[in-house]
Amino acid sequence: SAVISQKPSRDICQRGTSLTIQCQVDSQVTMMFWYRQQPGQSLTLIATANQGSEATYESGFVIDKFPISRPNLTFSTLTVSNMSPEDSSIYLCSVFGFTGENTEAFFGQGTRLTVV
Amino acid sequence: KQEVTQIPAALSVPEGENLVLNCSFTDSAIYNLQWFRQDPGKGLTSLLLIQSSQREQTSGRLNASLDKSSGRSTLYIAASQPGDSATYLCAVRHGDYKLSFGAGTTVTVRA
Numbered sequence A: 001s002a003v004i005s006q007k008p009s010r011d012i013c014q015r016g017t018s019l020t021i022q023c024q025v026d027s028q029v030t031m032m033f034w035y036r037q038q039p040g041q042s043l044t045l046i047a048t049a050n051q052g053s054e055a056t057y058e059s060g061f062v063i064d065k066f067p068i069s070r071p072n073l074t075f076s077t078l079t080v081s082n083m084s085p086e087d088s089s090i091y092l093c094s095v096f097g098f099t100g101e102n103t104e105a106f107f108g109q110g111t112r113l114t115v116v
Numbered sequence B: 001k002q003e004v005t006q007i008p009a010a011l012s013v014p015e016g017e018n019l020v021l022n023c024s025f026t027d028s029a030i031y032n033l034q035w036f037r038q039d040p041g042k043g044l045t046s047l048l049l050i051q052s053s054q055r056e057q058t059s060g061r062l063n064a065s066l067d068k069s070s071g072r073s074t075l076y077i078a079a080s081q082p083g084d085s086a087t088y089l090c091a092v093r094h095g096d097y098k099l100s101f102g103a104g105t106t107v108t109v110r111a
Helices: none
Strands: A004-007 A010-013 A019-025 A031-037 A043-050 A068-072 A075-080 A089-099 A102-107 A111-115 B004-007 B010-014 B019-025 B032-038 B044-051 B056-059 B062-067 B072-077 B086-093 B099-101 B105-110
Touching: A004 A089, A019 A031, A019 A089, A031 A075, A043 A068, A043 A075, A043 B099, A075 A089, A102 B032, A102 B044, B004 B086, B010 B019, B019 B032, B019 B086, B019 B105, B032 B062, B032 B072, B044 B056, B044 B062, B044 B072, B072 B086
Parallel strands: A010 A111, B010 B105
Antiparallel strands: A004 A019, A019 A075, A031 A043, A031 A089, A068 A075, A089 A102, A089 A111, B004 B019, B019 B072, B032 B044, B032 B086, B056 B062, B062 B072, B086 B099, B086 B105
């Protein structure tokens, strides 16, 4: 299994500013994933963060808006830049961990962002 | 592109009733399927994982079935309790580690 700590748990930010979200995992993992969950909607993958290389972004998400760092195998950050009210969402970090013979997805508790 | 649908979107039942939550997906070439629980404003808690080669998985009062050929999974929760009130999400995984999520079923169990 994997235990993920995410900070901050929630924040209220002014439009035009940036927020950096931290994700710490209790074990070394190759890939870390960042998701966005807009109000009333399901999760959408933003990007995959690999240690030692550039993050891979999904369609509709760009590095200038969501820069990601991955300095080591247990830590990653996601920055939401130049925020607007449309960025108000829950942002979640995820990794895969072993449970017996399976690999399953584990999620942090999320960062609830409100942009005013 | 994988499309995942969950029906119903919301469900309200009296305590003690059994819950049946449905998940369908369009591309049957999946690696596995995972059911999650999400409490309001919180992250996801994994409930059950079914490999593509399996037909069902059980954990306590929870049972999940998978019919990969027809693109369907069902989560059964027996003898529901108010503490089961939450949103339940299903997610299918492909070989590239990406997950495709349904929109979820929001369950309310009335005491």
